[in-house]
Amino acid sequence: MLRAFFGRGFIVRGPINHTTKSLRFLSTEFKDTISKSDNSTKQNIPDFKSEMEHWEKMLKRYPVLPSETSSDISYYKKFDTLPESFETTNSKxxxxxxxxxxxxxxLWLPFRDAPSLLNQYVNQQGEIRVGKILEDLDRLAGAIAYKHTSDIDGQIKNLVIVTAAVDRIDIHEYLDSDCIYKASGHVVHVGxxxxxxxxxxxxxxxxxxxxSEKPCLTARFTMVARNRDTGKAEQINPLMLSSEKERIAFKTSELIKREKSLLNKKGLEKTPPNFVENNDYNSSSMNKDFVWLDDTTMSSVHVCFPSERNIHHKVFGxxxxxxxxxxxxxNACMYSGANPISKSLDDFSFTKPVNVGSILRLTSQVIYSSDLDSTEQSHDDKHFQVSVKVDVLDPTKQTIETTNTFYFTxxxxxPVRxxxxxxxxxxxxxxEGRRRSQIGSFISNAQQI
Incomplete structure (x- = not known):
């Protein structure tokens, strides 16, 4: 059950009570070493193959024990056997x-000391695959949301948590494969x-x-709670703010929500481009060093197998x-003629769930790049934005339905054309790419308040 929800390689911590058939979390205190005399704990280590002997040497440096899985190592302390689905409480x-x-x-990602773990995250150039990190962040956000919505005994209530939107993800530093990373998070605002x-x-x-630590990436996720039986919105636990820093974070979230609401009201589906935007488009056509937007199209098709499902038997966001x-x-590699650096993921929403067995068609285009003479502070002639539209193809009904569109910078x-x-x-x-770039910059700046 633990891997079914959190995925691979997760360490989950936090002060919460637990029972036998409920989701369990480790305490918030992080110790630097594991005592050699803890024989009762060491008895729980499985019988590893020869290559797993490397992990024994690592135990002195991490407060967790490795557990053998089908293809990799998951890091967590001893948990009782959990069912393949959540045991929830229907109490009122x-x-x-x-x-x-x-x-x-x-969540700890000790790439420097875990070659088997690193192999799952590294690309052909020996760099960390950002997509894998995004996958882990979504799992971590789900763990945090379920933890906040648990009852006083630590049991998961009769609700379903889904990822509604990603407000912004900023990558501030290059992710090195010869390092140790820690992803962490908490709730900052509830409705x-x-x-x-x-x-x-x-x-x-x-x-x-x-x-001790250096921030490399920041992210904001919005999750929503639904009643497991009715599918309607379910009220969640309120949030107590105990410091000025927490109150500022709460108010910042409200500010970001207001700005996103204003942007949605000015969406191109509701309001046409204004004079400045039209003028920018027309003047940009005078640039000789350019590439047509429709010439940057690239696509792929994926079949959603059960291995990609979440605990609610939908495709994992x-x-x-x-x-x-x-x-x-x-697409960015082909457009720039090099290996570009991922900088951000702008605001998007998951509008519809994707069922296991669905056929996904992903269509990517380079939709925005700053002018060589641009005076925008957030971009220069080396930055560009790539959109990816995700469509669900139904072969039985012969229909196509868009579930969401990603915007990567x-x-x-x-310099790029x-x-x-x-x-x-x-x-x-x-x-649309330009507008999302602007609101993304606003969210990034707001988080630094």
Missing amino acids: DQLVLKTISDSYCE YSSIDISLVLNKVLSTEEGS GFLMRVGHELAYA FESNS RVIPRTYDDMIKYI
Whole structure:
């Protein structure tokens, strides 16, 4: 059950009570070593193959024990056997007032000391696959949300948590394969049924490098709770703010929600491009060094197998993010003629669930790049945006339904040609990319308040 929800390689921590048939979490206190005298714990280590002897040497440095799986190593302390689905409570107990620290969870990715784990995250150039990190962040956000919505005994209530939207993901530092990373997060804002979660991926530094951790990635997820039986919005536990820092984070979330609401009201489906946007599009056509937007199209098709399902037997949202990023990265490589760096994932929503067995068609295009003479502070001539539209194909009904569109920003190591729309539809995509780039920059700046 633990791997069925959290996926592989997860360490989940946080102050919460637990029972035999409920989701369990480790305490928030992190110890630097494991005592050699803890014989009772060592008896729980499985009989590893020869290559697993390497992990024994690592136990002195991590507060967790390795457990053999079919293809990799998952890091967690001893848990009792859990069922393949959540045991939930149907009790009508009162809501529990939770603090921000109550929802804290963390995930360790010790790439430097775990070659088998690294093999799953590294690409052909020896770099960390950002798509795999996005997949893990979605799992971590789900763990945090379920933790906040649990009852006073630590049991999961009769509800379903789904990823509604990703507000913004910023990659601040290059992700090195010869490092140790820790992803952590907690709830920062709750509504009636919505949960805003702030995540950060830190590089764990050695004592010689000075400070203990260095932020490399920040993210904001919005999760929503639904009643398992009715599918309607379910009220969740309220959030108690105990410090000025927590109150600022709460207000920042409200500010971001207002700005996103204003952007949606000005969406191109409701309001046409304004004069400035039209003028920018028309003047951009004068640039000689350009590529037509529709010439940057790249697509792929995936069949959604049961291995990609979540605990609710729908396709895992993190899987969609991973395959979306991988297609966007391939397109970005072709467009820039090099290996670009992933910089951000802009605001998007999961509008419809994807069933196991669905056929996915992903369509990617480079939809926006800044002008060589641009004065925008958030971009320069090395940045460009790639969209990935995810369609669900139904072979029985012969229908096509769009579930969501991702917007990734990349940075090339040299100036790139400007992308130019050739048709009105392409112009709409171009302006939409520019607008999302602007709101993404606003969210990034707001999180630094």
